[in-house]
Amino acid sequence: MIAELGHFALALALCVAFAQGVLPLVGAARGNARWMAFARPAAAAQFLLVALAFCALGWSFAQNDFSLAYVAQNSNSKLPLPYRLSAVWGGHEGSLLLWILMLAGWTLAVALASRSLPDALVARTLGVLGLVAAAFHAFILFTSNPFERLARVPADGRDLNPLLQDPGLIFHPPMLYMGYVGFSVAFALSIAALASGKLDAAWARWSRPWTIAAWMFLTLGIALGSIWAYYELGWGGWWFWDPVENASFMPWLIGTALIHSLAVTEKRGALKSWTLLLAITAFSLSLLGTFLVRSGVLTSVHAFATDPRRGIFILVLLALVIGSSLALFVARAPRGATGGAFEVVSRETLLLVNNLLLAAACGTVLLGTLYPLAIDALGMGKISVGPPYFNTVFVPLMVPLLFFVALGPQASWHSASLAELAARMKYALLFAIAGGLAIPFAMGSFAPLVALSMALVLWVVASAWLQLRARVAPAGPGVRTRLAALARQPRHYWGMHVAHLGLAVFVVGVALSKGYESEKEVRMSPGDTLTLGMYGVRMLGVREAPGPNYTAVVADMELVRDGQVVMRLYPEKRHYFSSQMPMTEAAIDPGLTRDVYVALGDPLGGGAWSVRAHVKPFVDWIWGGCLLMAFGGLLALLDRRYRAAARATAASEAVAAARA
Amino acid sequence: MGRIAIVVGFFALVILLAVGLKRDPREVPSPLIGKPAPAFELPRLGSAQRFSPKDMQGKVWLLNVWASWCVTCRDEHPVLVDFARTKRAPLVGLNYKDQSDDARKWLARFGDPYQFSVVDADGRIGIDYGVYGGPETYLIDRAGVIRFKQIGPVTPELLTGKIIPMIAELER
Numbered sequence: 001m002i003a004e005l006g007h008f009a010l011a012l013a014l015c016v017a018f019a020q021g022v023l024p025l026v027g028a029a030r031g032n033a034r035w036m037a038f039a040r041p042a043a044a045a046q047f048l049l050v051a052l053a054f055c056a057l058g059w060s061f062a063q064n065d066f067s068l069a070y071v072a073q074n075s076n077s078k079l080p081l082p083y084r085l086s087a088v089w090g091g092h093e094g095s096l097l098l099w100i101l102m103l104a105g106w107t108l109a110v111a112l113a114s115r116s117l118p119d120a121l122v123a124r125t126l127g128v129l130g131l132v133a134a135a136f137h138a139f140i141l142f143t144s145n146p147f148e149r150l151a152r153v154p155a156d157g158r159d160l161n162p163l164l165q166d167p168g169l170i171f172h173p174p175m176l177y178m179g180y181v182g183f184s185v186a187f188a189l190s191i192a193a194l195a196s197g198k199l200d201a202a203w204a205r206w207s208r209p210w211t212i213a214a215w216m217f218l219t220l221g222i223a224l225g226s227i228w229a230y231y232e233l234g235w236g237g238w239w240f241w242d243p244v245e246n247a248s249f250m251p252w253l254i255g256t257a258l259i260h261s262l263a264v265t266e267k268r269g270a271l272k273s274w275t276l277l278l279a280i281t282a283f284s285l286s287l288l289g290t291f292l293v294r295s296g297v298l299t300s301v302h303a304f305a306t307d308p309r310r311g312i313f314i315l316v317l318l319a320l321v322i323g324s325s326l327a328l329f330v331a332r333a334p335r336g337a338t339g340g341a342f343e344v345v346s347r348e349t350l351l352l353v354n355n356l357l358l359a360a361a362c363g364t365v366l367l368g369t370l371y372p373l374a375i376d377a378l379g380m381g382k383i384s385v386g387p388p389y390f391n392t393v394f395v396p397l398m399v400p401l402l403f404f405v406a407l408g409p410q411a412s413w414h415s416a417s418l419a420e421l422a423a424r425m426k427y428a429l430l431f432a433i434a435g436g437l438a439i440p441f442a443m444g445s446f447a448p449l450v451a452l453s454m455a456l457v458l459w460v461v462a463s464a465w466l467q468l469r470a471r472v473a474p475a476g477p478g479v480r481t482r483l484a485a486l487a488r489q490p491r492h493y494w495g496m497h498v499a500h501l502g503l504a505v506f507v508v509g510v511a512l513s514k515g516y517e518s519e520k521e522v523r524m525s526p527g528d529t530l531t532l533g534m535y536g537v538r539m540l541g542v543r544e545a546p547g548p549n550y551t552a553v554v555a556d557m558e559l560v561r562d563g564q565v566v567m568r569l570y571p572e573k574r575h576y577f578s579s580q581m582p583m584t585e586a587a588i589d590p591g592l593t594r595d596v597y598v599a600l601g602d603p604l605g606g607g608a609w610s611v612r613a614h615v616k617p618f619v620d621w622i623w624g625g626c627l628l629m630a631f632g633g634l635l636a637l638l639d640r641r642y643r644a645a646a647r648a649t650a651a652s653e654a655v656a657a658a659r660a
Numbered sequence: 661m662g663r664i665a666i667v668v669g670f671f672a673l674v675i676l677l678a679v680g681l682k683r684d685p686r687e688v689p690s691p692l693i694g695k696p697a698p699a700f701e702l703p704r705l706g707s708a709q710r711f712s713p714k715d716m717q718g719k720v721w722l723l724n725v726w727a728s729w730c731v732t733c734r735d736e737h738p739v740l741v742d743f744a745r746t747k748r749a750p751l752v753g754l755n756y757k758d759q760s761d762d763a764r765k766w767l768a769r770f771g772d773p774y775q776f777s778v779v780d781a782d783g784r785i786g787i788d789y790g791v792y793g794g795p796e797t798y799l800i801d802r803a804g805v806i807r808f809k810q811i812g813p814v815t816p817e818l819l820t821g822k823i824i825p826m827i828a829e830l831e832r
Binding site: 311327 | 666673
């Protein structure tokens, strides 16, 4: 009954979404205010209906309603309740429902927060979002209905994939989808701008917070997924260049470019077409990612069981959405140089270079992701493209990017002087080179790539410091005065620096954990000690431990440093009742300067086990950096000027309305 | 120029994805095709007798991997029951990583299409045969060579379109 209610709500949501897609768009084209006004209530109704459907599915999971095929396949009565609830998005159908819930949520947010926008722009934006939603509703209802009943009800469910039975499942997909789907707003705003031909600074100012918000969630979502992979997959890696990881990374790269290009469009009125193209591309890549994951054209740890009908449906959807937006772009985007012109040496140029590097990076990831598909399609065999390719092509693009990240904020708009830039930055450059050369020696051994990375990190940090110093210098001497001046800086300015420093922190983590990792795999019996650098790992014993839906073997270990026990570690090997694959639960002693990571391998007979231990210097900085980047986004988002602008527009409208 | 490139690039991408859709990335040709079926000797389900593939020498037969916990096996089940009625070829079940009690109850409830099933309780034989999960079906010829492998459920279309013609050809 509850499930049927959910199904019905979804069907109704399709109708509402369709109406939300058609009426306001036609209304905007004809200048019919009543049709345009339909957009907001429709967005609200759609959100309520999707939320209802989502809750109905959650309820069915909580109640162990195995008469639903989707619940039977992804849950089990022994599965703990938090996982039963997050199992809602543990499979194909429910993931799509989460996708559409996010879309409805973003749509509602636009409807609520757009009071100060011109009515036609709001109507068009919500209309485009409605059309996208309608397409996805149809996809769910016709090919991937999560409310389908089974003719024969199984006594118990097949259980959730053990890999997914982790707190990571609770947070990673919602966060990731928030980001992924969030780019739909910038996309819809772009389509609305193309349709109306109005593409001014106000439009760019409106697009910025939405883009930054989506980017922030995507950053967090990707970071969470990476942490999850790090401790759950059991071999200590944090990024695998898996097609599905790439699918989330590509919109991130383009989204990052979009944030910067929007800044140019808003401040200088330049790069308009480029900004539009990036906004369309970011969301198109989100759709492409959805296609790659959902259609099963690529093998991946994330791929679910596939159905060819789904693939065709979503491909047609993809072709329609992206094709029509690109067609609109080609027909309507402003041609040639628009807005403010700029010199070769200027902040605009530097931001454009940053954009091109990010776009090129995205292109290489796309190429590597689709290459196996192309080779297979041409009948040339089955291959897979792995980290060697990605590391080879990606790293060389990141080096100039980091170099320019430091320069961009230093250069002035319109026209900057190269000589002046060089004079300002020469000590920073010397500092970076000296530090970059020194740090590897301090870490124990020299490695060229580490030296280069650290030099770039110091270059970014030094540049930020120089800038902040220059910014507060006019306030006068004295530490207090300067701190007070710092505190007065607008939040978006802080946001930029925090995000750039986050990038630097991230690079520290990547370079040092890769450069100075030590690893050992040995046979251990109770009483044995494994020595790894200055750490010892002593195995005390191994015991069986039952879990709710698995049995586990838990090793009792001590982490020893200088003869002192630092921490007890309990790596596990779990056998879930529902799966043949044993799961490795690594034990980690996290730290600011290093992680000690211990994973239990296979039993070797006679009470002995294979045990793998890693010491990973600075590995947590990788996620710390991501967190800083996201925090930078949050700061920029909270900037006063967005709210001030909103208030100003609302006030002027009120005045205009009062006069009329 | 740049705009034309965008459109062309996009169409190329869509065509590539459309072609890619028709292919299954997991469909790695089984290395077992054309190789002798790995030998084993396992007890039959619900009987003390034992079975080995060489007992089937001289016959074209099917080995179907199933388990009572396998939801897809249940979808496949009626197809196998219909096939067994035609007595076209012997069908042997490999009861994979299952509890024998559950397996017997399952057959009693839904019907038993198998000549008999053998018990691979710990899945060791499954490893030899490269079983991904249930159901899977192997077509084995008179000399004991694997000729065809189906990963996933056997469908009526697959039976009439592929498996039965292959049986006829192999029996000639």
